[in-house]
Amino acid sequence: MKKILLLLLILISSIIFLILSFYPRLYLVGIISVVVLAAFYMFAFKPGPKRYLYSVVLIVILISFFHVGIYLDMKTYNYCFDNQEPLENTRWIKPRIFKIKEVDSLINNKIQEFNEKVISQVYYLEDTFNIRLLTYHKNNNTNSMLILAGIHGDEYAGVFSIPEIMDNIIKKGYSDWNFDIIYTVNPVGLVKFSHLNETGCDVNRDFNNFSTLQSKMIKSLVDTSNYNLVLDLHEGPYSGSIVFINRYVNRALVNTIYENLEKEKIRISEYSNKPETHLKYYTMNSFLAKKTNIRPLSSYLTEKKIISIASESDVFEDDFNSRIRSHVVVFESIMNHLVND
Numbered sequence: 001m002k003k004i005l006l007l008l009l010i011l012i013s014s015i016i017f018l019i020l021s022f023y024p025r026l027y028l029v030g031i032i033s034v035v036v037l038a039a040f041y042m043f044a045f046k047p048g049p050k051r052y053l054y055s056v057v058l059i060v061i062l063i064s065f066f067h068v069g070i071y072l073d074m075k076t077y078n079y080c081f082d083n084q085e086p087l088e089n090t091r092w093i094k095p096r097i098f099k100i101k102e103v104d105s106l107i108n109n110k111i112q113e114f115n116e117k118v119i120s121q122v123y124y125l126e127d128t129f130n131i132r133l134l135t136y137h138k139n140n141n142t143n144s145m146l147i148l149a150g151i152h153g154d155e156y157a158g159v160f161s162i163p164e165i166m167d168n169i170i171k172k173g174y175s176d177w178n179f180d181i182i183y184t185v186n187p188v189g190l191v192k193f194s195h196l197n198e199t200g201c202d203v204n205r206d207f208n209n210f211s212t213l214q215s216k217m218i219k220s221l222v223d224t225s226n227y228n229l230v231l232d233l234h235e236g237p238y239s240g241s242i243v244f245i246n247r248y249v250n251r252a253l254v255n256t257i258y259e260n261l262e263k264e265k266i267r268i269s270e271y272s273n274k275p276e277t278h279l280k281y282y283t284m285n286s287f288l289a290k291k292t293n294i295r296p297l298s299s300y301l302t303e304k305k306i307i308s309i310a311s312e313s314d315v316f317e318d319d320f321n322s323r324i325r326s327h328v329v330v331f332e333s334i335m336n337h338l339v340n341d
Contacts, residue, residue, distance in 0.1 A: 079201060079202040079205035079206060079293065079294055080199070080200060080201040080202070080206075080211065080212075099191075100129065100184060100187055100190070100191065103159055103160065103162075103183065103184065106160070106162075106163040107132075107134070107162065107163060107166070107183065109163070110163055110166040110167060110170065111134070113136065113166075113169075113170045114134045114135060114136050114166065114181075115134070115135045115136075115137070116132055116133065116134050116135070117132070117133055117135075118130045118131065118132055118133075119131055119132070119133045119182075119217060119221075120213060120214075120217050122187055122188055122197075122198050122213060123198075124188045124198045129184075129187035129188060129191075130187075131182060131184060131185065131187065131214075131217065132182070132183070132184070133180060133181070133182055133221075134166070134179075134180070134181040134182075134183070135178070135179070135180050135181075136166075136169055136178065136179040136180075136181075137178040137179075138173070138175070138178070141175070141176050141177050141178045142176060143176050143177045143178065143228045143338075144177065144178040144179075144180070144225060144226060144227050144228055145177060145178070145179050145180070145227060145228065145229045145230070145231060146180045146181075146182075146221060146222070146225065146227045146229075146230045146231070147162070147165065147179065147180070147181045147182075147230075147231045147233070147331070148181075148182050148185055148218070148230065148231070148232045148233065148297075149161070149162055149181075149182070149183045149184070149185065149233040150182075150183060150184045150185045150186050150187070150189070150190050150233075151185045151186055151203050151204050151214070151232065151234070151297075152186065152189065152195045152202075152203075152204065152234060152235075153186050153187075153188070153189020153190040153191070153192060153193060153194045153195065153196070153197075154189070154193050154194060154195050154235075154315075155195075155233075155234050155235035155236075155315065156190055156235075157233075157235050157313045157315075157320065157323035157324050157326070157327065158233025158234060158235065158311070158313070158327050159183055159184060159190065159233075160320075160324050161233060161324045161325075161326075161327035161328050161331075162181060162183040164324065164325075164328045165181075165327070165328055165331050166181070168328065168331065168332060168335075172335065174335055174339065176339070177335070177338075180221065180225065180227075182217075182218075185203065185214050185217075185218070186203055186214055197212055197213075197214060199212065203215055204232075204296050204297055205293075205294045205295065205296060206295070207219070207295045207296060207297050207299060207300035208293065208294070208295035208300075209293065215297075218297065219300070222300070222301070222304060222306065223304075227306055228306065228307060229306065229307040229308075229309065229334070229338075230297070230301055230306055230307070230308050230309070231309050231311065231330070231331060231334065232297060232298070232308070232309070232310045232311070233310075233311050233313075233327050234310055234311065234312045234313075235312060235313045235314070235315040235323065236312040236313075236314075236315060237315055237316065238269035238270075238271050238272075238312060238314065239267075239269055239270060239271075239314060239316060240266075240267040240268045240269030240270060240271075240272070240314050241261055241266055241267065241268055241269060241311075241312065241313050241314055241326040241330075242268070242269040242271060242272050242312045243257055243258075243272075243309055243310065243311055243312065243330060244298065244309075244310040244312065245308065245309055245310075246298050246301060246302045246307065246308040247302060248302070248305065248306070248307045248308070249307055249308070249309060250337075252337070253333070253334065253337045256333050256336075256337050257329070257330055257333040257334070258272065260329050260332070260333045261326065261329055261330075264325060264329050266322060266325060266326050266329065267314060267317070269312075269314070298310060309330070309334065311326070311327050311330040311331075313326040313327055314326070
């Protein structure tokens with residue numbers, strides 16, 4: 001009877017946990033339930049080796065179901081939308097009129113120390129958009145960084161931070177580092193204030209199939225340039241600035257970034273230390289990402305053993321300059337840490 005009861009409880013709890021795993025905000029609840037249920041089963045039986053075995057089996061089953069839930073969720077996720085152009089996106093804030101020429105003029109004022117070339121072109125309706133690569137290579141430096149901005153067109157503070165980042169590079173020199181910068185990865189998305197690109201795809205979920213022009217372009221650069229680090233500039237609904245990292249980032253660097261943001265009086269997201277946030281990021285970058293349709297850039301960089309840092313400024317912040325400054329502080333913190341390490 002006890003064995004039947006045990007199997008029944010395992011089945012019910014596994015089904016519950018499978019359902020929970022479909023909802024990112026409930027991942028933490030699911031994990032807590034594993035511990036609680038394991039403790040319950042452990043003490044529900046008489047002392048002896050069997051109760052420990054049952055607890056271990058339960059934990060293995062629940063963790064397996066957790067990953068099955070993640071897999072099924074990611075398997076059914078669509079990051080491209082057929083026959084849908086990148087319409088203006090008002091999911092976060094009121095759209096801002098974005099002019100590529102406005103950013104180009106800011107960049108051109110700093111361009112003297114950089115080399116530039118058009119590495120791709122995007123055709124949309126009757127317009128052609130150039131994607132420019134800016135390079136700063138000095139003295140055969142052994143370390144190299146790629147900086148990306150504008151992968152999502154409704155997150156444009158990172159784009160406007162590039163001129164200040166270029167200023168910092170010119171002033172500091174960073175003698176051991178080369179820099180490559182693409183400041184409008186998704187130009188049509190920026191003009192349309194859309195999360196998607198010109199074909200209606202989320203570029204930052206396309207690093208498995210590489211069906212978009214932008215993901216192919218980034219893959220080509222990563223595969224041929226021997227980068228040590230990729231800094232990807234975004235904005236998010238996190239009520240403050242936050243950074244997401246892969247396994248190759250030293251935790252001391254993250255602490256330094258947050259300390260410097262605080263010094264600049266830039267609000268740090270309350271989610272920066274919440275387990276559910278990092279669990280959600282884990283699901284996007286786990287080994288399961290390679291088995292599904294959805295895979296972000298950070299997962300691909302992890303496979304290539306490249307340091308990945310995604311800087312997210314607060315899209316709800318009314319002070320646009322503060323959002324720009326957030327990315328600049330992240331970049332300066334990274335470089336100061338690397339140079340002084």
